[in-house]
Amino acid sequence: MEVGNWLVPSLGFDRRQISIAAITGLLVLAALLIPLPLTTYQLQNHSITLNARTFAYEPATMRVQRGDTITLKLESLDAAHGLAIDGYPVDLRAEPGKSATITFVADREGKFALRCSVSCGALHPFMIGELIVEPELPRVRAMLVTLVTAFGAVMFFWSKT
Amino acid sequence: MNTSRIEITRYPIVKKILTSRWLQWSAIALTLPFFILAILAGFFGTPAGNRNFGIVFVWIVWWGALILLLLPFAGRLWCAICPIPAPGEWLQRRALVQPRAGGKLYTLGWKWHRKLKNIWLQNFSFLAVALFSVVILTTPLVSSIVLALFALIALAMSLVYERRAFCRYLCPVGGFIGLYSQLAPIELRVKDHAVCASHKDKTCYVGSDAGYGCPWLVFPGALDKNTYCGLCTECLKTCPLDNVALYARPFGADLFSNTGRRLDEAYKAFIMLTCALAYSIVLISPWSILKETAYAVGSPGWWVYAVAFLAANLVIVPGIFYAGVTLAKKIARLTTPTKKLFVEFAYALVPLGLAAWIAFSVSFVLINFSYAWQVVSDPFGWGWNLFGTADWEWTPYFAGAQAFAQIPILLIGLVAAIGIAIRTAQEQGASSRTALPVIAFCVAYTLALIWLYV
Numbered sequence: 001m002e003v004g005n006w007l008v009p010s011l012g013f014d015r016r017q018i019s020i021a022a023i024t025g026l027l028v029l030a031a032l033l034i035p036l037p038l039t040t041y042q043l044q045n046h047s048i049t050l051n052a053r054t055f056a057y058e059p060a061t062m063r064v065q066r067g068d069t070i071t072l073k074l075e076s077l078d079a080a081h082g083l084a085i086d087g088y089p090v091d092l093r094a095e096p097g098k099s100a101t102i103t104f105v106a107d108r109e110g111k112f113a114l115r116c117s118v119s120c121g122a123l124h125p126f127m128i129g130e131l132i133v134e135p136e137l138p139r140v141r142a143m144l145v146t147l148v149t150a151f152g153a154v155m156f157f158w159s160k161t
Numbered sequence: 162m163n164t165s166r167i168e169i170t171r172y173p174i175v176k177k178i179l180t181s182r183w184l185q186w187s188a189i190a191l192t193l194p195f196f197i198l199a200i201l202a203g204f205f206g207t208p209a210g211n212r213n214f215g216i217v218f219v220w221i222v223w224w225g226a227l228i229l230l231l232l233p234f235a236g237r238l239w240c241a242i243c244p245i246p247a248p249g250e251w252l253q254r255r256a257l258v259q260p261r262a263g264g265k266l267y268t269l270g271w272k273w274h275r276k277l278k279n280i281w282l283q284n285f286s287f288l289a290v291a292l293f294s295v296v297i298l299t300t301p302l303v304s305s306i307v308l309a310l311f312a313l314i315a316l317a318m319s320l321v322y323e324r325r326a327f328c329r330y331l332c333p334v335g336g337f338i339g340l341y342s343q344l345a346p347i348e349l350r351v352k353d354h355a356v357c358a359s360h361k362d363k364t365c366y367v368g369s370d371a372g373y374g375c376p377w378l379v380f381p382g383a384l385d386k387n388t389y390c391g392l393c394t395e396c397l398k399t400c401p402l403d404n405v406a407l408y409a410r411p412f413g414a415d416l417f418s419n420t421g422r423r424l425d426e427a428y429k430a431f432i433m434l435t436c437a438l439a440y441s442i443v444l445i446s447p448w449s450i451l452k453e454t455a456y457a458v459g460s461p462g463w464w465v466y467a468v469a470f471l472a473a474n475l476v477i478v479p480g481i482f483y484a485g486v487t488l489a490k491k492i493a494r495l496t497t498p499t500k501k502l503f504v505e506f507a508y509a510l511v512p513l514g515l516a517a518w519i520a521f522s523v524s525f526v527l528i529n530f531s532y533a534w535q536v537v538s539d540p541f542g543w544g545w546n547l548f549g550t551a552d553w554e555w556t557p558y559f560a561g562a563q564a565f566a567q568i569p570i571l572l573i574g575l576v577a578a579i580g581i582a583i584r585t586a587q588e589q590g591a592s593s594r595t596a597l598p599v600i601a602f603c604v605a606y607t608l609a610l611i612w613l614y615v
Contacts, residue, residue: 056449087561108561111615114447115528117555119211124301124451125529130447142568142609142615149572150604154581158593 017156025151031144038135045069050114050129052081052094054121057114057129065134066109075099082117085131093118106131110138162427162589166348166410170397179394182372184377188242193352196244196308198540198608203305207542211555213301214540214548217532219308220298225526227338228518233412237338240391245311246328248301249319251600254373264368264399273330279425283336284432288474289435295443295455325376328391340429341515342387343415344577348399348408349381349390356404357382365405371491372398381405387413387425416508419588424500426521427507428479429615434510435478435527437517439470441613445524482507485598493591502589506599509582512605516574517610520567524614529565531556564615578603 046068050060052075066068074083076094083092083100087108092100093139114129170176178184195218203215210216231239251257253268295403297304313328325604328335351357359367365381372395375381379389381396396405423493429534443451489495495502531553538551545551559566579600586595 032431033490055452057447060447060449084557084560086557111563115557115560119555122208122210123211123295125211125299125525125532126444126452129443129450138564139612139615142564142611145568146575146604146611147574148605150485150575150579150600150607153576154583154593154597154600157538157580157583 020152020156026069026146027152028145031148032141034105036129036137045071047071049075050083051074051075051077052083052116053077054079055123055127060129061132063132063134064106066106068106070106071101071103073099073101079120080118081120083149084115084117086112088112091117097105106133109133109134109135166408168406168408170406180398182258185241185393189244189247193244193247199304199599200309201223202540203301205541206301208301209531209542210301211529212542214536215301215305216299217536219304221526221529222533225522225530227545228522232338232341233515233519234345236342236347236387237392238600240328240335240338241393246310246315246319248327250325250376253319260370260372262370264373268319268323268375269321271320273326277330278335279423280429282331283333283423284425284429286331286333287336287444290433292470295452296458305552324378325391329377329389337433338427340426340433340511344512345387345411346410346412348387348410349413350384350406350408351440352404352406354382356402360402364399364401368417369399373540385420413512413577415559416511417584419505419585422504422508424504427504430507430510430514431479431482432474432520433514434517435474437514438606438609439473441521441610446613482602485602488598489595493595494592495589496559497589505585506582507590509578509585509599509603512581513606514575516570519570520610520614523563523566527558528560530558538597547556567614568611571610575603575607577596
């Protein structure tokens, strides 16, 4: 039994399909790795007050540039809330009248979820905000990879006709 | 003979285990106490969902295990060990383990209505649960009421209707498990259809001293896809001719046959696809207004949400797809009815839908999994510390790295969807380009999810 047939029954991989798969793989790698043109940017310091309430952060989305320094002040408007940011070592806790502050450098680009780390009610696990560190290359690359993969898949299966 | 599958039950030890009557009973004996504890925790435990065993174990641990592991790799295996129909089935059999003589069942034996022998009711029961899911997933009492209701309905139906009518025709979970089990790399099938055809007694369907007739109302001799096989292995036990076997097979093998494609199943594919996108927007986006509205059941905003949610599931997404199929039909100048093409092409959405659900589940299961350690020690949130883990801090596993799993999973689903769409076009006697509108739909859907996740 051929491995190819076991993975994708009744198709069988011919030489053309293997070539298409290989080229698609290379293009996917290129989409992931090729440096994309970036505009030059003056680094900034951001001082942001993040208001937490059940079950939301305001502002819900914070947008900075890679390399910017963020001073984040978490204030709670109703009950105890926390703040953890995916991919960043941020862990704050605030209560009404008792804020918490952290300063960090946004050194990873992409979109990162803000999550409440203190149990605050029914929708607590879904109390989510986002920190967007531009340029959003991960998103651009993911979209490119999707389009390349889709095109490769069309060519791969098309060749059977 | 299908050479691309491997008969697992040819190994005597595997056959012995699978035909043991203790296997399914033991598995249910494990899951049933967890199910009962989940219900009790919802009724009597803390209302804080992330501190309640009922919420954490059902909607994070069980859901994660089902979507990330059981369904993709073992198809309907969960249905074989699900505790919900077990009490009813035991009552129906008046036995826990060993079968009654002749596989006799104690039930009024009503037949399911002919017009309802499909999964439309499962589509609607899933939509009903999905509509209130933001409340069900987060509020222990509501979650327990829903679970208890499932168990009571299953019990009542087993007393009145024949076999597992609840599982087959009503269970909101069973519908999508069946749809996605077509992708699983295992199948239970007969070895030789001719043997079944010549076997007059049909013990696999009517039962015998060795076991019960198929609880899922399926004649194994006609089984050609996983959708309605609950993997209970009764037919392995009742076949006197050793003509039933469990096979390992390629992923998605059922979708390479276009026999038996139906509108109710096609709609299940749309509902699942739409819900995965809707949940991704409502639950894991930063737009709190959406989750607050979805939670405020009965408020004016919720009614708008409800209408939008149902319209998206039943009209908008299928409508966009229908327009794509109409375009495909024009491209190929096909004479096939558009409705038939709509159903045929909808099966391309099966792998894409499962991939979307896995990607969505990755976004919250691992992040919230550490709550399981807390509720294991303190299931009711009463301050217990049974195993010393009640005070373990919430730790979001793989935080910031979920996209590394989500993107490849979505791409696998997309590639499979494209393959099935092109194959479907070819099966209709059309060129591959006929599938392009369907492929465009799949690509747009995948890009939308990636935009939300990355």
